[in-house]
Amino acid sequence: MVQIASIQRAPEMGSETPHAGSNEPQSSIQLGSQGLKTPLYHQIYLILKEQIKDGVYGADGRLPSEQDLTERFGVSRITAKRAMDELASEGLVVRERARGTRVIYQPPSAPIASSIEGMLENLIAMGLETTAKLLDFVYLPASDTVAEALEIESGAEVQRAVRVRYLDGVPFSHLTTYVPSALGRQFTAEELSSFPLLSLLERCGVDVGSASQTITATLADHVVAQCLDADAGSALMKISRVVRDQTGTPVEFITALYRPDRYQYRMSLSRVQGETAKRWSADDNAARTDTLKAAQT
Amino acid sequence: MVQIASIQRAPEMGSETPHAGSNEPQSSIQLGSQGLKTPLYHQIYLILKEQIKDGVYGADGRLPSEQDLTERFGVSRITAKRAMDELASEGLVVRERARGTRVIYQPPSAPIASSIEGMLENLIAMGLETTAKLLDFVYLPASDTVAEALEIESGAEVQRAVRVRYLDGVPFSHLTTYVPSALGRQFTAEELSSFPLLSLLERCGVDVGSASQTITATLADHVVAQCLDADAGSALMKISRVVRDQTGTPVEFITALYRPDRYQYRMSLSRVQGETAKRWSADDNAARTDTLKAAQT
DNA sequence: CACTATTTGTCCGTATGTATG
DNA sequence: TCATACATACGGACAAATAGT
Numbered sequence: 001m002v003q004i005a006s007i008q009r010a011p012e013m014g015s016e017t018p019h020a021g022s023n024e025p026q027s028s029i030q031l032g033s034q035g036l037k038t039p040l041y042h043q044i045y046l047i048l049k050e051q052i053k054d055g056v057y058g059a060d061g062r063l064p065s066e067q068d069l070t071e072r073f074g075v076s077r078i079t080a081k082r083a084m085d086e087l088a089s090e091g092l093v094v095r096e097r098a099r100g101t102r103v104i105y106q107p108p109s110a111p112i113a114s115s116i117e118g119m120l121e122n123l124i125a126m127g128l129e130t131t132a133k134l135l136d137f138v139y140l141p142a143s144d145t146v147a148e149a150l151e152i153e154s155g156a157e158v159q160r161a162v163r164v165r166y167l168d169g170v171p172f173s174h175l176t177t178y179v180p181s182a183l184g185r186q187f188t189a190e191e192l193s194s195f196p197l198l199s200l201l202e203r204c205g206v207d208v209g210s211a212s213q214t215i216t217a218t219l220a221d222h223v224v225a226q227c228l229d230a231d232a233g234s235a236l237m238k239i240s241r242v243v244r245d246q247t248g249t250p251v252e253f254i255t256a257l258y259r260p261d262r263y264q265y266r267m268s269l270s271r272v273q274g275e276t277a278k279r280w281s282a283d284d285n286a287a288r289t290d291t292l293k294a295a296q297t
Numbered sequence: 298m299v300q301i302a303s304i305q306r307a308p309e310m311g312s313e314t315p316h317a318g319s320n321e322p323q324s325s326i327q328l329g330s331q332g333l334k335t336p337l338y339h340q341i342y343l344i345l346k347e348q349i350k351d352g353v354y355g356a357d358g359r360l361p362s363e364q365d366l367t368e369r370f371g372v373s374r375i376t377a378k379r380a381m382d383e384l385a386s387e388g389l390v391v392r393e394r395a396r397g398t399r400v401i402y403q404p405p406s407a408p409i410a411s412s413i414e415g416m417l418e419n420l421i422a423m424g425l426e427t428t429a430k431l432l433d434f435v436y437l438p439a440s441d442t443v444a445e446a447l448e449i450e451s452g453a454e455v456q457r458a459v460r461v462r463y464l465d466g467v468p469f470s471h472l473t474t475y476v477p478s479a480l481g482r483q484f485t486a487e488e489l490s491s492f493p494l495l496s497l498l499e500r501c502g503v504d505v506g507s508a509s510q511t512i513t514a515t516l517a518d519h520v521v522a523q524c525l526d527a528d529a530g531s532a533l534m535k536i537s538r539v540v541r542d543q544t545g546t547p548v549e550f551i552t553a554l555y556r557p558d559r560y561q562y563r564m565s566l567s568r569v570q571g572e573t574a575k576r577w578s579a580d581d582n583a584a585r586t587d588t589l590k591a592a593q594t
Numbered sequence: 595c596a597c598t599a600t601t602t603g604t605c606c607g608t609a610t611g612t613a614t615g
Numbered sequence: 616t617c618a619t620a621c622a623t624a625c626g627g628a629c630a631a632a633t634a635g636t
Binding site: 037038043044046047050051054055058059072073138140143145202208209210211212213214215216217218219221222223232233234235236237238260264265266267268269270271278280282 | 335336339340343344347350353440441442499505506507508509510511512513514515516517518519529530531532533534535557560561562563564565566567568575577579
């Protein structure tokens, strides 16, 4: 039959098999061995915080006890307690002796998504409505990764710029761009902090034709975290994109990092009949980017 | 020329004016105080590591001296030394007395991406080439979030299934699906662990028409981490999708979690002329999902 | 009213790691 | 190298509030 490994389950009535035999001797949930030296209690705090925001404890808002966390994360009770105390100090939960820890946090009903209409990563529109701060601007030899993306020789000179983009004064994205040196020399650092890179390239005569991008996730290191006003060790959305001109020559390689609570990638799909079977097709006018109003913090 | 400052001060007000051309290293990190949890030496280590990877010291591979770092980051020499020792212990640099610290690092060959050709989130193809394990299968009242996604009344009965999908025996994705009860009753838990949910729905007569999905990032809690053989607190890519039939009625709400080192979302874009300005357009046949062979870790 | 189990609050001591001077 | 301070993390122990039997 179906084996249910429901450890943390939202409080539900019924169908509650009391202690279904499989008392997992797991005990080896590894925390934070991924190179980040974030304190244990803070890692647990981040996980719990996200679960709260996802409404995992929405029913009666009851969080696991300190003892539960002790067993599940393999830490001492003091450490588990500190994680919950940190939640309480931010007003996300209320802790009462002998009564447990309950969520006292109301997600603004609907996480209001104010759409920036237009196409996917509408850089120009975004650029006009936002501000950017230039953190770094330097010419350096291309690393292998950058060289491969831009299809140039490794070691060839490229321009690297690191910017933070703000929306309504709130840090929004962390951008690292690489441009072949010859192109980069055609604009200045000052222009780069005022205009989107893409519009600068088009002004330089580049006829932008296509782009390919990869979306993934990564952890915030302390440098990026500071830029985005986020916690080190929190999850970020990462988009890497190579932009090419009409001849297919790469003109820009960009890596963008976003706080997931302030930016999400949304798209619509249609189910169409393919050659052999039905498949998904991306709706053209529907792929767009949305900005979520920051709930708090 | 803008100074190389990959370091940012904290939300300090004012002083928006960088000292252009000034020799003053505008870079002491605002830390050491209470706000940051990451050790100083490790923060510096991360910054240096990234600079090395970007080829900042590519010429002769010479890193700043301990004294340089001491001044630049505003820390003691011991702390600067530890950061460089950490680099050395990882084999990134070589330290020689009175000779300084040099980069001895060759980036590994690019992580090979073996594409699974086909359309965006080609569920059926994936379902046929992978295995799935059913972790949970239960009927329960819809939470507010689920009810809103499926456009049903909060508390109406829905079927929830939690599965882990494996690719070549390696845990690949963690799927939580919600289906209206009436639809869910038409197939069994056993079928769900063998066939993709979408094909089961189509077998039941559902004429799948469209879907809208949101891509974001989140942290792995201990439960998901165990399922995906990852660390709790690591970053995961998260895709939430509402699938609708031809009439626009939601038939499925799914939340999928992926390890970023095993799954990435890739798409191609074209630059087309819009009504007012040029914009990006999603290439239809190019949006696809790729699986990356684990490069390391 | 005990009695018990939970759960949180508080305290102790100890060990290790971090950072400065 | 040493001394000092502070933060982190552990284990143990006890007390206090709450709920159920």
